Amino acid sequence: MILEHALLPVIPGREAEFEAAFALARPIIAGRSGFVDLTLSRCLERPHVYLLLVRWEQLTDHTEGFRGSPEYQQWKAQLHHFYEPFPSVEHFAEVGEQLEIRTG
Incomplete structure (x- = not known):
């Protein structure tokens, strides 16, 4: 399992508009x-x-699958x-998963 981490600095004053767009x-x-x-x-x-946290099954599901898709162009x-x-x-992997990847 991969955890994608992104801090999203929204232009001040556009938070409500961003939240509505994100919901869509x-x-x-x-x-x-x-x-x-x-x-x-949202940061207090x-x-x-x-803070956007997305869980993916594999890194390539995000980096290649999503980012390489026509849907990503809509997202952008x-x-x-x-x-x-x-x-x-x-992108982050749990420590136990990292150890399994290195040894397995």
């Missing part, structure tokens, strides 16, 4: 092969910053114009 975009990612689930949380100290069109600066995305 959510089914786009949820319908992709390898998608498990996601959460979107910096209310224009959101609906959400990417809200970010300033553009977010960085990182």
